[in-house]
Amino acid sequence: MKTHSRPALFAATAALMLSVQGAALAADLPTTLAAPESFAGIADPATRSAAIFVEASKVLMHPRCVNCHPVGERPSQGEFATTRPHQPPVERGKDGFGSVSMRCGTCHQARNFEPGRVPGHEHWHLAPPSMAWQGKTPAQICAQIKDPARNGGRTLAQIHEHIALDSLVGWAWAPGTSRTPAPGTQKQMGALIDAWVATGAMCPS
C-alpha cells in the first residue's frame, strides 16, 4: 500500500474513554467495530451519522492512536494512554519527528522490531499540536477533524482516504505482539468513516 508523499496526517489516532485520572487496562479496550449497517435502525440521518462517528471514535481514542496525538509536546506510551508519558522523554520537535538529540526514527525503524518490542513505520512521527486529541471527547475530536484549520486543510473525502488507506494509520491494526491493536480492521474503519461522511458527517453532541 502506498503512503502519502507527505507525513501522514493521523500518525495514529486517539483515545479518550480513558479519563484523565483513569488508567484503563488493555483488557478494557474495545476489540471490535460495528459495521455501518448496524446503525440502519436509527432513522434520523443526523443522529445516525453522529452514532457512526461515536463508533469510529473507538479507534480514534485507542492508545494505538492517541499516544501520538498528545496534548503537549511529549507522546504517550503503552496501554494506559493518558497516564504514561513516553520514555525516554522525547518531544515533538519542530517537524514532528523528535527533538534535536532524540529523533523518532532513531528507535522506530521502518517496521516493527519484535525482539526489541519497538513499533516501527517509515514515517513514524507525532501529529501536530492542532491535532491533539488526548483527553478530548468524541464531539470535540469530531469538530477538530472537520475543521480544515486544524486537519491540515483536508476535505472530508481526503479524511476518509487518509483513515482508510494510509499505512501509518494502518499500523494501529498491526502494532506487534506486545501491543493491543485498534478495534476492528482498517477496512472496517474506512467503511465507518465513509458512512459517516455519506450521512452528513454529523458530530455527536
Add this chain to the structure above:
Amino acid sequence: MEFSRREFVKAVTASGIALTVSRLAAATEPTFAARETLPGRQGWNPSATGAGRIDGMAKVTGAKLYASDFRAADLPGWPSTTAHALLLRAADATHIYTGIDLSRLTGAFKPAAVVTADDVARSGVRVPEFYRGDLFCPVGKTPLYLGQPVALLLFESFDAFDQARVALRDAPIVKFGKETPPVAMPPYGSNRFVRVAGATPGAPDVYSPLKAGWVRPVRFRKADSPVWALPSRTGRADAQATFYGDQIRAELAANNPGLLVLDREFATQSIDPMFLEPEGGLAWFDTGRKSLEMVVGVQSPFECADSVAYLLGRAAASFKPAHINLQFAYVGGGFGGRDHTSFPLYVALAAIFLPGRPVRLAHDRYQQFQGGIKRHAFTMRSRIGVDRASGKIRAFAADHVLDGGGLANYSVSVADVAATGAIGIYDIPKVDVTTVAIHSRGVTAGSMRCYGTLQTMTALEVLIDEAAVALKLDPIDFRRRNALPTDGRTLAGNTYFGPVRTPEVLDKLERHPIWTQRAAEKARGQQQPGLLVGTGVACVTKDYGGGADCSQARVELTPDGRIALFSDAVEMGNAIGTALANRAALHLGAVADEVAVAQIEMYAELGLVSSGDPYTMDQATQDAAARNPRWVPNISSPTSASVGAHVGTHGAGEAARIIFRFGLWPAALESWGIAAADPRAAQWESARWKDGQLTMASLPPLPLAALAAKAHARGLVTGAMVHAFSRWEWSQATFAVAGRPWTARIDALAVRMGGGAFKRIDRRNVRFPPTRNNRFGTSYSSLCGTVVRVEIERATGNLRVARAYSVVECGTALVPEVVRGQMQGGFAMGVGYALLETLPLYEDGPGNGKWNLGQYVIARASDLPLSTLETEILPPVAVGDEPKGMAEVVMIPVVPAILNAIFDATGRRFASLPVTPAMLRGSLT
C-alpha cells in the same frame, strides 16, 4: 534476633568442597584478576593526586569490569564459546503450576538441557537456609510467590538462546491449573522494642531491650497480628515488655489535656533498587578438573561463596565439584539489592547441568523487575505524645507491618532496623514499637539502601512536623528541644559511639537561606496565581554497619615504594577502592598503585576459622572459642549498610599503620641516624607525610621509595594482612611484631619481612566486642539534614523541587567528592521514592514480568534541582576522626522534607507514597 544481617551457613568447611579464588594461568587475554586490579601497572591513577577515582580510567574507557561483561572467550584457560541460560518464572501465584510447554522450541531453538524442580531434587542440591523455599516451583504446587522460577533452559549457542527467548516471550508457556489461595506461610518474624527511661536523665533505664533482651510474640492471631506475652511487671522479659508497652499506650490513650497526642497511619510502597546493570553471571563446570568456575558481581562475595558451596555440598557425585573457584567483579550499582541474592545459585546450577560448557545467565530488565530483590512496603501506625507546656516528647508507640514477599531474605532484620531506628534523632523516655514481617505472594523484598529506616523515619519526620505545627513551634526548634544528646540512650538502651552532633546539623539547616526565606517565598507563591510554594525540613540519624562486620585487607610495599592493596570490600560505585587507597595513604604517604577489591581469599596465611552465629552466641561460647588464636566470630561480611568508609577501609588502614610502624619508621630512623635510645625514636606518631616524603621537625624529608628500599634491604616489615571484627565496636588484640608488642583494633595479623613470605603472628589478650552488644540497634551513626523548597502547579499538580540543601555529618570524609556524589545520588533516589517510584505488590506488579522503565519511572536529570542542590559536609571534630558510613543516611531526610514542604505549600498531609501529580491535583481542587 532470630535472623540476622548475615546468615549462618558455615558451608565452606562443612561441604568438603575446596573454595578458592585462584589466579588463572596467564594467556594472551589479561586474567580476570588483572582486569579487576585497578588502575593496573600502566594505567593512569587519577586518585594518586586526588583528581579522580582509582577506577576512573577503566570506567571511562569501557574496560571489561562488570560480571555482565565477561564471556568464556575473555577468560584465559576457559573454552572459547559461551552457552546461554534462560530462567523461566511463574507470573501467577494463585493457581497450581502444571508444567511448561516448550513445543514452540524446535530444531535449532531446542534447549540443550532443561532444569526443573525434579532435576534439582534428583541431584541432591540443597537450598541454603537464607533462601529457604523451592528453588524451582514443583509441578502440582502453587508458586510460593510471583516470579518464582520454574525452569532453567540451557542453550548451546547465543543465537539459539536469542531466538528462543523471543519465541517464548509473552507466550503462555508456563501452564497453570486449578485456582488456589496464595500459599500461606507464617510471618518471617516479629519483635517488640520497649524502653522506659529512669526518672532522671542519668538514672538507669527501668526497662530496655539492652537490659532485658529482644522480645518476640508468643504466637500469632493472624499473620499480621502478633500476640504478646501476658503483662507482668516482674515476670519474664517478654511479660515485662507487654507490661511497660501497654502502660505507654494507656498513657497515650488517656485523655490528658496537657499532652498533645497524634495518632497517624503511614504507608510506603514497594520499589526496585534499579541498579543499572541487571544481575548476570558466568559459570563453567570443568568436568576434567571437577572445578566449578564462576564470575559474578555481588555485594556479599563471602556469603555467595558460602551459599554456592552449601548448594552443591551434598550433591550427587556427578553434580558435585571438588573445587569452586569464584571470581567477583565490579558491580554496576547495588544499593543493597545485590546483598544476599539467590541469583548466583541459579548461575551455579546452569553450569552444573550443562557440564563442560561455560554458561551465562543474565537477567534482562523485565526479568530483573520480576526476580530481583525489592524494598519492603510498610504500613505503620504511630502515636506520639508531646507535653504541651515544655514541647518535649514524652512517649511514642508504633506498630509496623512489612510485606516481605515470597522468601524471608532480610525481612526480620529490616523489621528490627526499622523499629530500632523509629525514633530517629530524638530523646524519648517511653517508647514501644512492635514489628511483624509477613510472607506474601509478592516478589521477595530484602536489602535496599537504608532499609527499614527510610520507611519509619519518613513517617516519623512527617509526624514531628505535624506536632510542631500543632504546638505552634518552629519545626527546627522543636527538633532541637527533643534531640538526643551525646550521652543519651537509643531505643535499645545503649549510647552512641562518639559525639552526637545533631545540634550542629540543626543549626546549619536553620541558618540556610532556603529556611530563613521560607515565609517570603511562600508569599511570593501566593502572588502568582496557580503556583504554590512551600518549604520543608527533616533531620535523621542512621546506623552504619551490620553488627557483625568484618574488614580484611592485605597491603604490600615493593622495594621501589609501590603499594598494592587487597580488600574483601566490594566496589559498587561507592569508590571503595579509592577510599581504601586514601585510608592506607594516611600511613604510607602515597595512594596505592594497585587495588583489588572483593578479594575474599587473599588472606590464607591468617588461617582463620569461625563457628557459631555472631549475632546469637552467648559470651561464654565466644570466650571459649576465642582461645583458639585463629578463631574469629565472622570471617567476611557484605559491603552493605554503609559499611564502606568505616569498616571496609579499617583493615587497610591498620595494615598500613603496621607497615609504617615496623617497616618505614625504623628505616627512617636509620636514615636520620637516630639511635634506638633517642627519645625521638618513639615519636613515630608525630611524623607526617608531605608530598610523598616523610617529615619530622628539623630532620630532612625522606621519600617513600628510599624508605621502602631500606625496609626491604633490612628485612623490616614490608607487608601486612589483617582481619578485624566489629560488633558495634572493634575487636582488639596484641601481637609481637619484630619483638615489640603491638596492640591494635584487629584480631588477626600476618606480616612479611623484606621480600619474605607472609607469616601469621598469634594474638594475645584478644578482646572481642561483648555478645551483649547484639542487643544494640546500633551504636554507629551518621547524621543528615535536608531542607527543600517545592513549587506546585495548582492546575496540573506538577511538583518541582526548586531548591534544596543537604548537610551530612560523617566524621572524616575519605574522598569528599564521593561523599558529595552520594549526597546528590541519595537526593535523586529520595525524590524518586517520594514522588515517582512505585510497584504494585501482587498480580499487576513486577512479578508479572511486564515491568520496565516505561512504567517504573526513576528520577531523570529534569526531575532534579541540578544547579540548586547544595551539599555540605560537616568537618570532623578533630583531625584524624574516623570516617563514618553515609551512603544511606543522605537519602532519608530528602523524602520527609519533600512531604513537609508539600504540606507547607498546600496545607495537605499525604500518608502514602509516592505523592503523584494526580494526588496533588486532586487535593487542590
Add this chain to the structure above:
Amino acid sequence: MTTLRITINGRPHGPVEVRDELTMNDFLREKLGMTGTKFGCGAAQCLSCAVIVDNPDGTSRTSPTCIVPAIVFNGQSIRTVEGHARDGELTPLQKAFVTHFSFQCGYCTAGFLNEGQVLLERLARTPVPRADLEKTILEALDGHLCRCTGYVKYHEAVRDVILADAKRYLA
C-alpha cells in the same frame, strides 16, 4: 540473514552474515565481545546502550543499540566508548568525567560519554549562547538514566569542557 559491513571506532568489520532479528547491542556484546556498550533496560529507556553514529555529512548523533537491529547499521560508521581515547590519551570529556568524579558504578558512563561527545560536536558546528548552555546540556542528556549520581557531576563535567573552550562551543 543480511550481510553487514560496519566501521567501528575507525576499524571496518565484515562483511558478516547476521540474523535480521539480532540487536545491535547483542552484535557488539555477544558477537564482537565489545562490552563497553552496556545493556541496561532493553527498551531504549535508560540509554546506557547508546553509541555514536557518524553521518556521511560529517555530523554525528547517538543511537540506542538494544532495540535496533544490527542490520540497520549496515554501511554506517559508529563510535563506542572503547574508541574515544587515542593511544591511551583520554579526550577532554573523558578526562572531565574522571576529574569531576562524574560516575560512581560507571554502568551508565558509556551512554553519557557518547551523548556528551555528540553534544560537543553539535555545538562546535552550531554554537549556543552561554545563557542557553545549561538548558542545552539538560535537553541533550535527559534521556540517560543514572541511579547512583543524581546527574550533577555529569552535567558539571560537560559544562566545564564547553566553558574551557568557549570560543568553539558558545555563540
